[in-house]
Amino acid sequence: MNIIEISNLSFGYSRADVLRGLSFEVEAGCFLAIAGPNGAGKSTLLNLLAGLLKPKSGSITIDKAPIESYSTKAFAGKVAVVRGEFVPIFEFSVSQTVLMARTIHFGPTGFETRADRQIADEALLSTDTAQFASRPLAQLSAGERQRVFIARALAQSTDILLLDEPTSFLDLKHQVGIYDLLKTAQRQKGKTIIVVTHDINLAAQYCDKALLLGADGNYQYGDTTDIFSTHKIEKLFAVKGFHGQVGREKFFLPLGKFAKDNLSNHNQTR
Amino acid sequence: MKNLLTPKNLFLKISLALAMLVAVMFVCSLIGTESISLKAVFDRTSSQAQINPDYEIFVHVRLPRIILACLVGAALACSGVVFQALLRNPLADPYILGISSGAGLGVIIAVISGLNWTLWGRSPIAVFAFAGALGTVWLVWFIGRLTGRSSVTGLLLAGVVVNAFFSALIMFLTSIAKSQQVHSTIFWLMGNMTEENFSVLWLGAGCILTGALALFYIAPQLNVLSFGAEDAGSMGINIGKVQLAAFAIAALITAVAVSLSGLIGFVGLIVPHAVRLIFGPDHRQLIPLSGIFGAIFLIVADTLARVVVAPAQLPVGVVTAIVGGPFFLILLVKYSRKIGWAGK
Numbered sequence: 001m002n003i004i005e006i007s008n009l010s011f012g013y014s015r016a017d018v019l020r021g022l023s024f025e026v027e028a029g030c031f032l033a034i035a036g037p038n039g040a041g042k043s044t045l046l047n048l049l050a051g052l053l054k055p056k057s058g059s060i061t062i063d064k065a066p067i068e069s070y071s072t073k074a075f076a077g078k079v080a081v082v083r084g085e086f087v088p089i090f091e092f093s094v095s096q097t098v099l100m101a102r103t104i105h106f107g108p109t110g111f112e113t114r115a116d117r118q119i120a121d122e123a124l125l126s127t128d129t130a131q132f133a134s135r136p137l138a139q140l141s142a143g144e145r146q147r148v149f150i151a152r153a154l155a156q157s158t159d160i161l162l163l164d165e166p167t168s169f170l171d172l173k174h175q176v177g178i179y180d181l182l183k184t185a186q187r188q189k190g191k192t193i194i195v196v197t198h199d200i201n202l203a204a205q206y207c208d209k210a211l212l213l214g215a216d217g218n219y220q221y222g223d224t225t226d227i228f229s230t231h232k233i234e235k236l237f238a239v240k241g242f243h244g245q246v247g248r249e250k251f252f253l254p255l256g257k258f259a260k261d262n263l264s265n266h267n268q269t270r
Numbered sequence: 271m272k273n274l275l276t277p278k279n280l281f282l283k284i285s286l287a288l289a290m291l292v293a294v295m296f297v298c299s300l301i302g303t304e305s306i307s308l309k310a311v312f313d314r315t316s317s318q319a320q321i322n323p324d325y326e327i328f329v330h331v332r333l334p335r336i337i338l339a340c341l342v343g344a345a346l347a348c349s350g351v352v353f354q355a356l357l358r359n360p361l362a363d364p365y366i367l368g369i370s371s372g373a374g375l376g377v378i379i380a381v382i383s384g385l386n387w388t389l390w391g392r393s394p395i396a397v398f399a400f401a402g403a404l405g406t407v408w409l410v411w412f413i414g415r416l417t418g419r420s421s422v423t424g425l426l427l428a429g430v431v432v433n434a435f436f437s438a439l440i441m442f443l444t445s446i447a448k449s450q451q452v453h454s455t456i457f458w459l460m461g462n463m464t465e466e467n468f469s470v471l472w473l474g475a476g477c478i479l480t481g482a483l484a485l486f487y488i489a490p491q492l493n494v495l496s497f498g499a500e501d502a503g504s505m506g507i508n509i510g511k512v513q514l515a516a517f518a519i520a521a522l523i524t525a526v527a528v529s530l531s532g533l534i535g536f537v538g539l540i541v542p543h544a545v546r547l548i549f550g551p552d553h554r555q556l557i558p559l560s561g562i563f564g565a566i567f568l569i570v571a572d573t574l575a576r577v578v579v580a581p582a583q584l585p586v587g588v589v590t591a592i593v594g595g596p597f598f599l600i601l602l603v604k605y606s607r608k609i610g611w612a613g614k
Contacts, residue, residue, distance in 0.1 A: 050504060051503075052500060052503065072503060072506055072507070072508050072509075073506040073508070075506070076504060076505055076506025076507075077506070079504070080504065080505075081500075081501075081504040083500065083501065089358045089359075089360065089496050089497075090355075090360070090496055090546065090551035091546075091550065091551055092493070092496075092551050092552075093550075095274060096274065096493075096550075096551075096552060097497075099274070100490075100493055100494045100497070100505065101505055103490050103491065103493070103494050103505060103506070103507065104505070104506035104507070106490055109277060110486075110487070110489060110490045110554055111275075111276070111277050111554075117274075156505065
């Protein structure tokens, strides 16, 4: 069953169209990666899916209902969003932050119910953040904080999770940790997960489907293994590189002008 | 999940803070240039025809002034909390979006035009201050909206520019005014408590308490909103509605406070900070506790203003600024180091 359907979607800021005639469907329980060069409209597409931007033309439906037919509150019960950056303003603790995902379910007293606390507790446990639940957000490392925001999104109890470059400031271990966490949420809770990412190697490892957006407005959508082919990546990102396979995992390593191995004309395949 | 706010816990904290407030009101009502004794105040044995001076001082001089300080302090502190959350800026205060200069402009216009009437027992100065404050906030909000929906920076910049423009107008009008008029304007700008009659106090109390309750009602939404409009929207908060409600209510109770007592600085800035440092940032307790501690702070400051240079009186704004200025600088350094937002 398709949980998200996008048909003939176009969007542009003041000057030119960023997205043109985009159509694809996302099955419920799918893990989708959106990749592409800077300015191709990845984050724009995410913001359209999050309901923050209105399409210029075309339509987005979620659970067979047009996205604009949802109220803010109803939409928050369908889609949760994790954004990349975070600027701390006040010293909210981890558990306070995660509980805020339940705000729309608070009763007239303005306080959470026992069920809300239980949901938040589960989210903390499943993201391995319960250990520092009472610490303020500003005192966490970037990786820990990213897990807290994923916990908050999980506590929203939605079918769909949208993430904007969830691993961009993280070290290797934490990058893998975040993807493990998302994969677990997909497998155990049947979440539909959409990540915007620059890390095509991790996306190839974890995601079922991939959407490659080109800077020229063209796009490719399909199974990750088909979409992340060397030819397509080199062409789309306009960069040459190593590609290869270790075990069953494929990888692509970009090579710059000053790379020690000068392999611009022949690719190594093993 | 430990250390989370529960309704029971909140009720307890509010009750204790209220008890403290009552105690402070009681003690401060006995302090003053004339020493009065409670026993004499409630002494009913003397004949009806005779005026009981202790009773007169207590009920018609001390009490109204303490109630006024309580109301103004609570209003400014609550509104400070809300502006800090809405603008996502811990250094915001109730006057940041032009309320002060708008009210000031209203006052100097009222003074120069020499109007002489009353509206519900209020002088033209108070009425013009109120109108000027609300008009300016509406203008800033309107300009802020033009710069983009839910754009905090646009709102802040609009506030700064309108403030600067109106300050220039105040300067201009001051320079053409007579010295007696200038004096009464400056006295008002420094923040000044007077003995109001009870009907004015009840009206003010009604507005401010209703406003504070309404703000408490949207406190959970303010919590989420302090993470930014985009995040709050994704969590199902109707941003436009909450922002408008919070903004309008905070501006209204500030305007009421300003029209009652002039521009009293720092209460709306340092009280929310101090309460946040001690009790944490959850607005469900920050709003009621800031209100109560704001009231306590201003009652104490006004008592000092009454007695420090007795029999003369200081404007209470001078006391709050002298106490609040250094405290604010300490907070500024502390916050900037801890959060590092100033360097970003």
